[in-house]
Amino acid sequence: EEYLERVKHHFVHDPSVLNEFMAIMHEFITGLSDTVDVMERVSNLFQFYTDLLIGFNQFLPRGYKIHLISMRHIPYYVCEDPSAASD
Numbered sequence: 001e002e003y004l005e006r007v008k009h010h011f012v013h014d015p016s017v018l019n020e021f022m023a024i025m026h027e028f029i030t031g032l033s034d035t036v037d038v039m040e041r042v043s044n045l046f047q048f049y050t051d052l053l054i055g056f057n058q059f060l061p062r063g064y065k066i067h068l069i070s071m072r073h074i075p076y077y078v079c080e081d082p083s084a085a086s087d
Helices: 002-010 015-030 035-045 050-059
Strands: 064-069 074-079
Touching: 002 015, 002 050, 015 035, 035 050, 035 064, 050 064
Parallel strands: none
Antiparallel strands: 064 074
16 A cells, blocks of 8 residues: 555656556556566656666565666566466
């Protein structure tokens, strides 16, 4: 909930971004989009908002994580360890 409040705060003057994020989350939760697709879409949507991009990691399954590279904060996504996804 705290994360969603931060997203709302960042995009208070651009509700289209918030609406897109909510649509992505809905598709993720309902299984209409897979993890990698969601990571790609969120990375594109929040590419200039490092805190939101890194904060999104809390919603990803174990073994998946969005990382930032370079000083320009270019987002990319990786599956750190696919075997870590099984407990």
